[in-house]
Amino acid sequence: MKHAPWLWAILFALWLVLSWHFTPLFLFFGVVTCSVAVFVAMRMAIVDGESLPVHLVWRAATYVPWLVWEIFKSNVRVARIILSPRIRVDPSIVHFRASQRTDLGRFIYANSITLTPGTVTTGIVGDDFEVHAIVQEEIDGTEENVMNRRVARLEGEVA
Amino acid sequence: MFAVAAAAVLVSMVLAMVRAALGPTAYDRVLALNNIGAKTVVLIAVLGFVNGRPDFLDLALAYALINFIGTIAVLKYIEYGDLGVGTPRETGTE
Amino acid sequence: MGDIVSVVVWVLLLSGAFFLVTGSLGMVRLPDVFTRMHAAGMVDTMGAGLTLAGLCVYSLHDGANLVAVRLVLVLAFLWFTSPIATHAVAKAALSGGTTPYTVRGAEAGGEVDDRTGAAPEAARKAPGDGERGGGDTR
Known part of the structure; x- marks a missing residue:
């Protein structure tokens, strides 16, 4: 499960780049959204080195x-x-x-x-x-x- | 200069649409449709620059993903006959 | 904007337009769905790639900004999804019984099809009528 933080970081970076709003409200939305997405992905058991080849x-x-x-x-x-x-x-x-x-x-x-x-x-x-x-x-x-x-x-x- | 690129994208879309209309098999049409979608992504990006407002790029991003999912869904429907989950490939094709 | 940047953008956009139109022309001209996939791949890779690269250079002229990042993201999504969609079309076409167009007589050398089970007999009975046989899928 060491890939889950990676997934979260990548998703949050994507959120920041696409929104480019740095008010606390939007950052909060981003944190919540990325967390939900990572949670769903972990429930689907697709978070591993194959779906997220950070080592490559x-x-x-x-x-x-x-x-x-x-x-x-x-x-x-x-x-x-x-x-x-x-x-x-x-x-x-x-x-x-x-x-x-x-x-x-x-x-x-x-x-x-x-x-x-x-x-x-x-x-x-x-x-x-x-x-x-x-x-x-x-x-x-x-x-x-x-x-x-x-x-x-x-x-x-x-x- | 962006108008030229937009015109080229439109011309190529017309050509792909010719293939979608002629295409003897359904796969030709799906291929042409997927291709038109990819060109639409490019067209959205270029048109943003034509207008001097490149804010439409988010739309291009979303369109790229939806186009892919739509193509896969259509192909799955053609191949299996329904979009349900768990249809094994062996029984679904014939 | 500088002359050099302008020239680079023009070159990128025009070559991108060339590949876009050529790939689409190939989709009309080539004989069957499998060969058309290669033309469609041209559009997805170099056509879109060079055009978006031109836009990227143009927007980078104002310094690094979000527009360039988004263009790179668009291109990355396109290049990640395009081969998968192409492969899905190919797999569906093969399992749907479409026979790949072949020029008869060219199958002598090399490790060529025959153990794919993808309807090779239909390919063999296609008449050897030269290059533009029109495909045996019609």
Whole structure:
């Protein structure tokens, strides 16, 4: 339950940023609202390291910019496909093997795959990823391997 | 300059609406609808800047979340036939 | 506002507009729902991202303020929810019996579909009619 204070702090920071009123009344409302939200979340038993991966934040600081750059590159690739006079797509469903150990790592990897245009994760069974790729030759696995390793590193030792 | 961005968002919304109208399957329509929602978020943000009153950003925030939940709800309804809880996937799809 | 900032904002907004319109064009042009998902992903990631980044740079020109923070929050929500929605569409479409459009003959190499059980036989019996087969979902 060490994540509950984290959740409360994040929610209250969000409250402060969105309201930006510092009168005692509004601060009181914020405290009450965040407490109720944390209470409900704890009753639902969803407050843990999986829903609140605070231990990943520092390593994510290097992962996210790299991911944004990957997204940009694959955006340009898909844009070229779309803007060509004749659409030449060769979509197929490819299978990857993910090397993450935790479900959270797999979740991050799957969402990273989906977030880069040109590849969409359609299903996960164990560590077997089912990925729909818009052009199959370009997805030869090298980029996904890089992403796989990066997510595995992001996931780190802590579970 | 924000008017240009707003115009681009509107043009792309029209294109997505064409897909929503044509879309042979329901999933095409849901996809287009979700996409229109994402564009609406951008449009709200841009229009705030066009008016010089970027206070609408809270609306954009709320719209982003509601759009997501709405998409998930529609998909769940299409897939399972009702929005009740606990319908197992195996029995719900066919 | 400074010239450099103005140029940066213009570039960001115009490239964002480019990706928005291109992604939407892709949604109209591409053959089936799975390929259209990639185009929709373009709109959600770079289209919205670059446009909001342009707005963010513009508002940061007045110094750090709440508007920029909120823009970052909007973008974060969009980027968190977009892949989940896309994946939900993909999963629903697959389990709803939609067959992914494939170009016939391209399935020779690599570890390609066949053990997904996602109606591969329909994909195989699709006529090999080149690139714009129009999708076999209609």
